[in-house]
Amino acid sequence: xxxxxxxxxxxxxxxxxxxxxxxxxxxxxxxxxxxxxxxxxxxxxxxxxxxxxxxxxxxxxxxxxxxxxxxxxxxxxxxxxxxxxxxxxxxxxxxxxxxxxxxxxxxxxxxxxxxxxxxxxxxxxxxxxxxxxxxxxxxxxxxxxxxxxxxxxxxxxxxxxxxxxxxxxxxxxxxxxxxxxxxxxxxxxxxxxxxxxxxxxxxxxxxxxxxxxxxxxxxxxxxxxxxxxxxxxxxxxxxxxxxxxxxxxxxxxxxxxxxxxxx
Amino acid sequence: xxxxxxxxxxxxxxxxxxxxxxxxxxxxxxxxxxxxxxxxxxxxxxxxxxxxxxxxxxxxxxxxxxxxxxxxxxxxxxxxxxxxxxxxxxxxxxxxxxxxxxxxxxxxxxxxxxxxxxxxxxxxxxxxxxxxxxxxxxxxxxxxxxxxxxxxxxxxxxxxxxxxxxxxxxxxxxxxxxxxxxxxxxxxxxxxxxxxxxxxxxxxxxxxxxxxxxxxxxxxxxxxxxxxxxxxxxxxxxxxxxxxxxxxxxxxxxxxxxxxxxxxxxxxxxxxxxxxxxxxxxxxxxx
Numbered sequence: 001x002x003x004x005x006x007x008x009x010x011x012x013x014x015x016x017x018x019x020x021x022x023x024x025x026x027x028x029x030x031x032x033x034x035x036x037x038x039x040x041x042x043x044x045x046x047x048x049x050x051x052x053x054x055x056x057x058x059x060x061x062x063x064x065x066x067x068x069x070x071x072x073x074x075x076x077x078x079x080x081x082x083x084x085x086x087x088x089x090x091x092x093x094x095x096x097x098x099x100x101x102x103x104x105x106x107x108x109x110x111x112x113x114x115x116x117x118x119x120x121x122x123x124x125x126x127x128x129x130x131x132x133x134x135x136x137x138x139x140x141x142x143x144x145x146x147x148x149x150x151x152x153x154x155x156x157x158x159x160x161x162x163x164x165x166x167x168x169x170x171x172x173x174x175x176x177x178x179x180x181x182x183x184x185x186x187x188x189x190x191x192x193x194x195x196x197x198x199x200x201x202x203x204x205x206x207x208x209x210x211x212x213x214x215x216x217x218x219x220x221x222x223x224x225x226x227x228x229x230x231x232x233x234x235x236x237x238x239x240x241x242x243x244x245x246x247x248x249x250x251x252x253x254x255x256x257x258x259x260x261x262x263x
Numbered sequence: 264x265x266x267x268x269x270x271x272x273x274x275x276x277x278x279x280x281x282x283x284x285x286x287x288x289x290x291x292x293x294x295x296x297x298x299x300x301x302x303x304x305x306x307x308x309x310x311x312x313x314x315x316x317x318x319x320x321x322x323x324x325x326x327x328x329x330x331x332x333x334x335x336x337x338x339x340x341x342x343x344x345x346x347x348x349x350x351x352x353x354x355x356x357x358x359x360x361x362x363x364x365x366x367x368x369x370x371x372x373x374x375x376x377x378x379x380x381x382x383x384x385x386x387x388x389x390x391x392x393x394x395x396x397x398x399x400x401x402x403x404x405x406x407x408x409x410x411x412x413x414x415x416x417x418x419x420x421x422x423x424x425x426x427x428x429x430x431x432x433x434x435x436x437x438x439x440x441x442x443x444x445x446x447x448x449x450x451x452x453x454x455x456x457x458x459x460x461x462x463x464x465x466x467x468x469x470x471x472x473x474x475x476x477x478x479x480x481x482x483x484x485x486x487x488x489x490x491x492x493x494x495x496x497x498x499x500x501x502x503x504x505x506x507x508x509x510x511x512x513x514x515x516x517x518x519x520x521x522x523x524x525x526x527x528x529x530x531x532x533x534x535x536x537x538x539x540x541x542x543x544x545x546x547x548x549x550x
Binding site: 157160161170174256257 | 338340360363364366368370372373374375383384386387388415417418435
């Protein structure tokens, strides 16, 4: 008895989420089969699984997946590579920062969907437009975070570096970049959600393939289970990206102490 | 700022004009523009001071007297607006590596281990990191952190962090060590131990130290000479050579001679504090 209690106490991070998820799925299934909600509009866990099994056997689906994944991966990677130096360099030079700031905040405040017609016009319909949409979504949070991270670098650390005669390059490498890392990582986290959103928006609007298009078509033909399956699949892509990012985080932030703030 | 200032309470000013001093400040003046209202404020005016090689000299004075500013001038972080500061007979702006600062806060980079932090000064001189780390090791040992060289700063106590701060300055092997209230953030017991440690290290390492503090007992315990500065604008009002034996155990603090020095300096500062207090209309009067 005591051991059972202890097991539950120790593994609360495991069984609590699993149980809550299971209860949710059970209630959903129950509501559908009992007819409380119409299965035609709400589907059911079993229905989604069945649709999923059928879908993954279809080559066209995997074509959609690879298109969406490549849009996401290319847009995300280019955004990271461009946004970090952009944000850091703009903030390093005070006057450049003043010049860049309105664009940074202005573009961040602009709803991306409103720009989509322009993006399609300039980049070309389909893959290019969607990839650019992803790029913009990922670029903004990373660039903004990098920019303001540089601005708030601890002056004391810079005093130390100056005192010991560090060159500009060494100051960048030993003080500024390490200070910026956690902010950039936070931006990269936000960027995953924005990037996946970019895939869906871009494909809804301008594409005839990809997961967004898959969901769009399923919606137009009232295949609720396929909509839900498609959405879940996109979530999975985002989760994979999160896990990859967490590995990076653990590597570069290994020096950081654990936060102890209640349990 | 009015140019005429009161020199009645000037005791001794030992400016050795023979040029044998390691550090020589002549008529140093520091004006700066106050951000709040754009007014020109004089922080230091007519400061003369000379420090001989191997001396341990402390500067005490009421808060806002410019003692930290003076230290920053000597360090080269800011430039005096008037007068001259010579290190080994050369203007301070021209010499870079001869001094090292122990900062008030530890200011260790949290992303580097202790050894990398201590080696940072050498790294900045383009010494390869592996060699810099090797050369830092004796100093890590000297300050008693040998067991912690692989640790990160957050794993150290405040006193240990200040030891690392000190080791980082020692590692560049400076001729002049500048210390800016390095123990002010430590608790009373740790502070006493660190003072004793500093003397032990200084006796082993034998270099020149310029130490800024607001604690009179600390200045008397550590120093060969205590410089008392006036309230703003800061200048030297007394230069007291301490006749206390070395090496000094902590027990020195309880001898009558020590306490006489403390009283003497306190009376000098008290007058400055009162002047300061009246000038500022009763605002801040602390040390």
